[in-house]
Structures are given as structure tokens and as C-alpha cells.
Amino acid sequence: MDNIVIFGAPGSGKGTYSAALVEHFGYAHISTGDVLRGEIKADTELGRIAKGYMDQGQLIPDELIIDMLANVYDSKKGSKGVIFDGFPRTIAQAEALKALLNSRGQDVTAMIELDVPEEELMDRLLKRGQLSGRADDNEETIKKRLVVYNEQT
Numbered sequence: 016m017d018n019i020v021i022f023g024a025p026g027s028g029k030g031t032y033s034a035a036l037v038e039h040f041g042y043a044h045i046s047t048g049d050v051l052r053g054e055i056k057a058d059t060e061l062g063r064i065a066k067g068y069m070d071q072g073q074l075i076p077d078e079l080i081i082d083m084l085a086n087v088y089d090s091k092k093g094s095k096g097v098i099f100d101g102f103p104r105t106i107a108q109a110e111a112l113k114a115l116l117n118s119r120g121q122d123v124t125a126m127i128e129l130d131v132p133e134e135e136l137m138d139r140l141l142k143r144g145q146l147s148g149r150a151d152d153n154e155e156t157i158k159k160r161l162v163v164y165n166e167q168t
């Protein structure tokens with residue numbers, strides 16, 4: 016099974032590239048941001064906790080996201096491969112991913128980094144905010160997310 020990590024700042028195009036890889040190779044897609052937005056929509060306990068962090072442009076605590084990821088990964092068992100989009104975002108998460116994969120006889124197959132200049136990221140995220148209405152795609156929160164990316168990811 017292929018385990019592909021797609022890595023890059025908010026707005027770098029991880030979701031867009033993931034969709035192309037899913038279509039071309041038939042991989043399963045795990046976007047931790049999408050999973051969290053689903054939890055918020057379903058008004059689960061995790062969703063309620065996550066919303067506070069997401070609205071502030073901050074990362075969800077490692078232990079919460081790592082537990083969630085393990086469950087989602089196991090639900091994709093039997094697929095040809097998985098794309099990790101938006102995970103890992105901290106060193107603890109990278110270590111947890113390695114441990115999770117190794118405990119299942121797997122490893123990271125490849126990592127793709129999307130490197131986009133910051134002015135371009137801001138421009139794209141503001142446009143996405145206008146189109147999708149994502150609560151965290153506003154100028155103030157985007158700035159915080161880029162600081163968090165540079166400092167923690």
C-alpha cells in the first residue's frame with residue numbers, strides 16, 4: 016500500500032493536488048482539515064473542541080488529532096494507497112505517523128512538498144474564502160495560520 020504525504024502551507028494547493036492523485040491513482044484521501052470540518056458540522060464533542068482552535072488559526076492538540084488520524088487510517092484499510100493531506104503538522108505528529116504506519120507493517124512511500132511564496136498564499140486563501148465561505152479564510156486568521164505553519168510545521 017502506498018502512503019503519500021502531501022506537505023505545504025495553507026493555500027499551497029494540497030487539496031487540489033490530492034484530488035488529482037486520487038483520480039489518477041485511485042488512492043484514498045485523508046484530509047485532517049476536512050475530517051475536522053465534518054466533525055464540526057455533525058456537532059460532535061471533537062468538533063466542538065476543534066472549532067475553538069480552528070477559528071483562531073491554531074493547531075488542534077497533537078493527542079486529539081493523532082487518535083483521530085489512526086481511526087481514519089484504519090477505515091481506509093485495503094485501499095491501494097492513502098494520501099495524507101494536512102498531517103503531519105508537528106514533529107510529534109510526524110513521529111506518531113511513523114509509529115502508526117510501522118505498527119501496521121507500512122511506511123511513508125513518498126512525500127511531496129508544495130512550496131509557494133507567502134503573498135501568493137494570502138491571495139489564494141482570500142479568494143477561496145470569498146468562494147467557499149470557510150470561516151478561517153479571512154485575513155486575520157490566515158496571517159495566524161501562516162505564522163503557525165512557519166513556527167510549528
Ligand code: AMP
Binds near residue numbers: 025051108
Ligand atoms: P486545513 O484544512 O488543512 O487548512 O486545516 C484547517 C485547520 O484544521 C487548521 O488550521 C487546524 O486548526 C486544523 N488542523 C488540520 N489538520 C491538523 C493537524 N494535522 N494538526 C492540528 N490541527 C489541524
